[in-house]
Amino acid sequence: MSKKLLVGLLSLLPFMSPAALAADEKFVAITQIVEHPALDACRKGVQDELAERGFKVGENLKWMYESAQGNPTTANQIAKKFAGEEPDVIVAIATPSAITAAAAARNTPVVFSAVTDPLGAKLVKTLEKPGGKVTGTMDMLPIDKHLQLVKRIVPEAKIIGTIYNPGEANSVSLVERLKKESADAGLVLREAAVTKSSEILNAARSLVGKVDAIYLLTDNTVISGVEAVIKVGEQNKLPVIAADTDTVTRGAIAAYGFNYYDVGRQTGGIVADILEGKAPGDIDVQGVEKLELYLNPGAAERMGVKLDSKLSEEAKEIVGG
Structure with missing residues (x-):
C-alpha cells in the first residue's frame, strides 16, 4: 500500500459511520431481579x-442494565427485550432473572x-x-455453619424462624435444606x-413469641425489605x-457468608472468557468458597444479645453501632 493511499484512508476515519468504528465493541446486557446491596455489589463486581x-x-x-424491581413478570419482559437486542452475553443476577x-x-x-441451585432451577443439567x-x-x-453461628449467638435457642418467598425457586430449595439441617x-x-x-x-x-431467633436466607424478596424484620427484632x-x-x-x-462483590468479580471473569471466544458450555459452573464473618454489636445490644468476645476476634468486619 502506498504512503499516499494510507494517509488518504486515515483521513477518512472521522467520517466513518459509528457502526464501523464500533465493529470491535462488545455488548453485555445485565438483568437483575431486584436492587439491594448484595446484588448491586455483585453487578459492580462484574463490571469491574x-x-x-x-x-x-x-x-x-x-453496557445495558435493567432491574425487575422484584416483579417476575417484569423480569420476563426484560429477558425478552434483551434477547431481541442480541448482545454478546446476557448476565442474569439471581435465580428468577436467570x-x-x-x-x-x-x-x-x-x-x-x-x-x-442451578440444577434445581433447571438452568443447567x-x-x-x-x-x-x-x-x-x-x-x-x-x-450447617450458619446454624452453628445461630447457636453461638443464642445458645438457648430451640426454635428458629425464617421468612421466604415460595415463588422463588432458590428460596424453596434453601428452605428444604434448612429443614433438614x-x-x-436439634432445632x-x-x-x-x-x-x-x-x-x-x-x-x-x-x-414473635414463637421463635427464639430469626435466621434469614438469601431470599431476594425478603432481603430487599429486610429493615422490616430488623425493626421487629429490635422492638x-x-x-x-x-x-x-x-x-x-x-x-x-451477624452473618457468615459471601462477599457478593467477589461473586460478581468471579462472574465477570466468566463473561470475559466468553467475550474472548470461549464457549459457555465448556465453562464449569463455579461455586464460591470464601466465607467471611460480619458482626454488628450495636444490633446485638438492641436485640438483647451479648456477643461472645471470641466472635469479635474471628470477624472479618465489625459494622454498625
Missing part, C-alpha cells in the same frame, strides 16, 4: 472485572450469578461443562411465607441473624 480484563464501558463495551433469561435467549450466551449456552456462579449457602442441629424450624416486600413486616411479627428483643453479609450493615446481628 470486565474493565480489568480490558472491556471498558464507553470505550469498547456497550430462569427468564435462559428461557428467552436461546441463541445468546447467558451467564448467571448469585444463583443458589450438570455443573461440569454444562453444554449449551448457559453457565455461571452459584452461591449455595453453608447452612435444623433437625440435624425446630418455623416458616413465614411472603409473596411481596409489603408482607414482610407482618410475617416477622407472626414469628421485641428477637435476634436476627442473616446469611448475607450486607444485611449486617442494615441491622442484622
Whole structure:
C-alpha cells in the first residue's frame, strides 16, 4: 500500500459511520431481579472485572442494565427485550432473572450469578461443562455453619424462624435444606411465607413469641425489605441473624457468608472468557468458597444479645453501632 493511499484512508476515519468504528465493541446486557446491596455489589463486581480484563464501558463495551424491581413478570419482559437486542452475553443476577433469561435467549450466551441451585432451577443439567449456552456462579449457602453461628449467638435457642418467598425457586430449595439441617442441629424450624416486600413486616411479627431467633436466607424478596424484620427484632428483643453479609450493615446481628462483590468479580471473569471466544458450555459452573464473618454489636445490644468476645476476634468486619 502506498504512503499516499494510507494517509488518504486515515483521513477518512472521522467520517466513518459509528457502526464501523464500533465493529470491535462488545455488548453485555445485565438483568437483575431486584436492587439491594448484595446484588448491586455483585453487578459492580462484574463490571469491574470486565474493565480489568480490558472491556471498558464507553470505550469498547456497550453496557445495558435493567432491574425487575422484584416483579417476575417484569423480569420476563426484560429477558425478552434483551434477547431481541442480541448482545454478546446476557448476565442474569439471581435465580428468577436467570430462569427468564435462559428461557428467552436461546441463541445468546447467558451467564448467571448469585444463583443458589442451578440444577434445581433447571438452568443447567450438570455443573461440569454444562453444554449449551448457559453457565455461571452459584452461591449455595453453608447452612450447617450458619446454624452453628445461630447457636453461638443464642445458645438457648430451640426454635428458629425464617421468612421466604415460595415463588422463588432458590428460596424453596434453601428452605428444604434448612429443614433438614435444623433437625440435624436439634432445632425446630418455623416458616413465614411472603409473596411481596409489603408482607414482610407482618410475617416477622407472626414469628414473635414463637421463635427464639430469626435466621434469614438469601431470599431476594425478603432481603430487599429486610429493615422490616430488623425493626421487629429490635422492638421485641428477637435476634436476627442473616446469611448475607450486607444485611449486617442494615441491622442484622451477624452473618457468615459471601462477599457478593467477589461473586460478581468471579462472574465477570466468566463473561470475559466468553467475550474472548470461549464457549459457555465448556465453562464449569463455579461455586464460591470464601466465607467471611460480619458482626454488628450495636444490633446485638438492641436485640438483647451479648456477643461472645471470641466472635469479635474471628470477624472479618465489625459494622454498625
